[in-house]
Amino acid sequence: SKLYNHKAIEARWQQHWEEKGTFKTPERTEGRPKKFVLDMFPYPSGSGLHVGHPEGYTASDVMARYWRMKGFDVLHPMGWDSFGLPAEQHAILTGTHPKVTTYTNIDTFRRQLKMLGFSYDWDRELATTDKDYVKWTQWIFLELFKAGLAEQSEARVNWCPALGTVLANEEIIDGKSERGDHPVVRTPLRQWALKITKYADQLEAGLEGLNWPDGTLTAQKQWIGRSEGASITFDLEGTGESMEVFTTRPDTLMGVTYLVLAPEHPLTLEVATQERRAAVEEYVTASASRSDLDRTSMGKGKKKTGTDTGALAVHPITGEKVPVWTADYVLGSYGTGAVMAVPAHDERDLAFARTFELPVRRVVKPSGGKGKGKGKKGAAKEEEEEGAGEGEVVEAFTGRGVAINSGEGFDGLSTEECAEAVVSQLESQQHGRKEINYRLRDWIFSRQRYWGEPIPIYFPVEMVDPEGDPRRGDDHKICYDQPMPVDVSELPLTLPEMESFEPGDDPQGCLTRAPDWRFFQRDGKWFARETNTMPQWAGSCWYYLRFTDTKNADAGWSKKADKDWMPVDLYVGGQEHAVLHLLYARFWHKVLHDLGHVKDPEPFQRLVHQGMILGTDGEKMSKSRGNVINPDDIVDSDGADALRLYEMFMGPLEATKPWQTEQVAGVTRFRDRVYQLARRGAEDVELAPETLTILHKTMKKVSEDIDELAFNTAISALMVLTNHLMTFEKPPREALEALVRMVSPFAPHLGEECWDLLGNNKGNGIAFAPWVEWKEELCVSDSVTLGVQVNGKVRTELELSKTASSDDARALAEVLPQVVKFTEGKEVKKFIYVPGRIISFVVK
Numbered sequence: 001s002k003l004y005n006h007k008a009i010e011a012r013w014q015q016h017w018e019e020k021g022t023f024k025t026p027e028r029t030e031g032r033p034k035k036f037v038l039d040m041f042p043y044p045s046g047s048g049l050h051v052g053h054p055e056g057y058t059a060s061d062v063m064a065r066y067w068r069m070k071g072f073d074v075l076h077p078m079g080w081d082s083f084g085l086p087a088e089q090h091a092i093l094t095g096t097h098p099k100v101t102t103y104t105n106i107d108t109f110r111r112q113l114k115m116l117g118f119s120y121d122w123d124r125e126l127a128t129t130d131k132d133y134v135k136w137t138q139w140i141f142l143e144l145f146k147a148g149l150a151e152q153s154e155a156r157v158n159w160c161p162a163l164g165t166v167l168a169n170e171e172i173i174d175g176k177s178e179r180g181d182h183p184v185v186r187t188p189l190r191q192w193a194l195k196i197t198k199y200a201d202q203l204e205a206g207l208e209g210l211n212w213p214d215g216t217l218t219a220q221k222q223w224i225g226r227s228e229g230a231s232i233t234f235d236l237e238g239t240g241e242s243m244e245v246f247t248t249r250p251d252t253l254m255g256v257t258y259l260v261l262a263p264e265h266p267l268t269l270e271v272a273t274q275e276r277r278a279a280v281e282e283y284v285t286a287s288a289s290r291s292d293l294d295r296t297s298m299g300k301g302k303k304k305t306g307t308d309t310g311a312l313a314v315h316p317i318t319g320e321k322v323p324v325w326t327a328d329y330v331l332g333s334y335g336t337g338a339v340m341a342v343p344a345h346d347e348r349d350l351a352f353a354r355t356f357e358l359p360v361r362r363v364v365k366p367s368g369g370k371g372k373g374k375g376k377k378g379a380a381k382e383e384e385e386e387g388a389g390e391g392e393v394v395e396a397f398t399g400r401g402v403a404i405n406s407g408e409g410f411d412g413l414s415t416e417e418c419a420e421a422v423v424s425q426l427e428s429q430q431h432g433r434k435e436i437n438y439r440l441r442d443w444i445f446s447r448q449r450y451w452g453e454p455i456p457i458y459f460p461v462e463m464v465d466p467e468g469d470p471r472r473g474d475d476h477k478i479c480y481d482q483p484m485p486v487d488v489s490e491l492p493l494t495l496p497e498m499e500s501f502e503p504g505d506d507p508q509g510c511l512t513r514a515p516d517w518r519f520f521q522r523d524g525k526w527f528a529r530e531t532n533t534m535p536q537w538a539g540s541c542w543y544y545l546r547f548t549d550t551k552n553a554d555a556g557w558s559k560k561a562d563k564d565w566m567p568v569d570l571y572v573g574g575q576e577h578a579v580l581h582l583l584y585a586r587f588w589h590k591v592l593h594d595l596g597h598v599k600d601p602e603p604f605q606r607l608v609h610q611g612m613i614l615g616t617d618g619e620k621m622s623k624s625r626g627n628v629i630n631p632d633d634i635v636d637s638d639g640a641d642a643l644r645l646y647e648m649f650m651g652p653l654e655a656t657k658p659w660q661t662e663q664v665a666g667v668t669r670f671r672d673r674v675y676q677l678a679r680r681g682a683e684d685v686e687l688a689p690e691t692l693t694i695l696h697k698t699m700k701k702v703s704e705d706i707d708e709l710a711f712n713t714a715i716s717a718l719m720v721l722t723n724h725l726m727t728f729e730k731p732p733r734e735a736l737e738a739l740v741r742m743v744s745p746f747a748p749h750l751g752e753e754c755w756d757l758l759g760n761n762k763g764n765g766i767a768f769a770p771w772v773e774w775k776e777e778l779c780v781s782d783s784v785t786l787g788v789q790v791n792g793k794v795r796t797e798l799e800l801s802k803t804a805s806s807d808d809a810r811a812l813a814e815v816l817p818q819v820v821k822f823t824e825g826k827e828v829k830k831f832i833y834v835p836g837r838i839i840s841f842v843v844k
Ligand code: ANZ
Pocket: 227, 246, 247, 248, 249, 252, 262, 329, 330, 331, 332, 333, 334, 335, 336, 337, 338, 339, 340, 341, 342, 344, 345, 346, 398, 437
């Protein structure tokens, strides 16, 4: 009895688009504006799409279709981020080659995306595992290497011998691997690192001017962690040596009561006095196994640990002798790995001073005097008495204020003034300078894995026996200190075929077990390839550039393609990528920019995160919870357009929302009504005033909402217009065609079908029909906002026309989430509608 046969109609239009090449990317035309609309491409996992994926993809597809109709040249591509651990784990378990798993999964993903009617240019599909993609990923690595931005380092890593792999800090619980509970040791391992820290300032500054969510901008800033302060030098008594500290509060210099070196600081063991040496050595060894997180957390019951080195430093201004301690709350990897401790004004220092009975000297008081409520951060609990420098400090006052107990020239200065004054005095004595520090660390860029891009580097091999053959295991030494780039003509450097993919017990990775691949001879000399592979992040750092020029065999992309399509105008994807992926991609882009390969300093102009779609139970969808909704099922029962409409109608795009299958019926009804209207056929008449107003207001609202990606309210407005047109036996053509155009980005199969029914389907169909235009003067408001009651309680609001019919009001109100929530499973006994006044449901 279904009027609208979604299966037949959707299949028909999908085939039509494919045959006609409707969504092939156009050649850029002089004078026409462009939009590059990009999705964060998926990792093709074994479980296929779930309903969370199409949310972002539908949003970007609506925008791509909308902009095509508005006359933009549009690039809207899709591909696969296909290196990664799951395929490798699967290979380890089953012996199936990761390549096989990956490309099978890709076939599933492609089929599912095609079934949803997205307007991708499938000719531009790519996978990061494709040979001709890997080639250019490796080429970019070599560009980084040649620019001095890829270096080897001995990084201390968490090596798990049982798992044969390096673990991230997050993967370790109480010194054991989260997976399998195996012991983990901190050990130095040769690694590749990309020098992202050289770009810290540019990465921070570049955020200015991007149209990104505030939360993501903040997350990036925090990750980069720019910190302004000073570096101060303390001479070490009787050694001729000195130590440098980084501080954000040079104004507190007079409050320093001791100094701290990180245990791993090179000076720690060196400066320890004879008597303290054994204790210091013991402490340094003990702290070597603790993670940074563990060392710096302020959790309850966590006692600060440390020990006196016995050394004394000279205060650069007072000349006072200050003891030098070592303690692991100071990290070797941040700043200079040493601090000047000011317990009165720093919580960690205060906790430490309390533990070891070190003096506390107050040198800042809150400005604004006593009890003015300004003294947050503990000031209120302090004695207010000036001069009581050594008074009992209960809580560190970490705020800004006025200098006290700091001597002439400093007392009475504000924190900012005092900092300036201290730094300038230190500068004149050559004991300090202004300094900016970043929390950002260099990016460890190697994995001891199989399923990743081989790093295109090799090293000379010294044979003990000149006749020996390293492939047979004859004694040799690999000269890791002489890395050599693979010649570009030899790219891509592909992975060797292997039988087993386990990491194994060589920390240099499982590729060490492919000696025929690893070792090669040139001019009678032996060389060894790098056996580490790139991390999964690599491929997603530049895929958007490849999309501009996927078929290019001579370069990753051409200058023209970059000029034609970059930057990305709209990037849609999950918030989980707010920091790393976006930061890494921005970093590569900036390097490519500096090397003259791309014209823009930033790759992604506007960024939008879709919210998460939760299971019906309000929990995150996951296999283990058994609450995963499969889009195949929804498409089968209700159709792709219904799924698309529902996901865009559920609520604001950015919001987290629970899936509610029963609400799909609401949008299906809407879709069916639009179709019915088109079946009735259009009447060529002038619009009556009421219809004219509704139409122009809808065109304005829908256009403005789409510009803001406010799709749920755009669809509501389309529902109102639809209900209005349902009152006509034959709706007026102008209004009906406008409705169909506006519906089509959301429900493109429906759009094409109706456009066809209305006799318009010439040329490229509705996909390229011009977008609607409204006249401001015809949008005069006739709408009101009414409270919607359920059993006498106002639950939500609805904006609708003053002249809306009772049926319209009910249809619009009953699908509102707040109404559904309170009427669900109940019977509506009575519906009351007083135009312009009230909407009310009585349920039992
Ligand atoms: C003296 C001082 C006095 C500090 C005061 C703070 C308050 P951010 O903002 O994160 O950059 N610090 C410096 N290097 C450190 C390291 N390697 N490990 C642990 N702590 C370190 O913080 C900089 C502040 O953190 C520095 O300023 C230093 O303590 C500490 F009233 O110096 B401060």
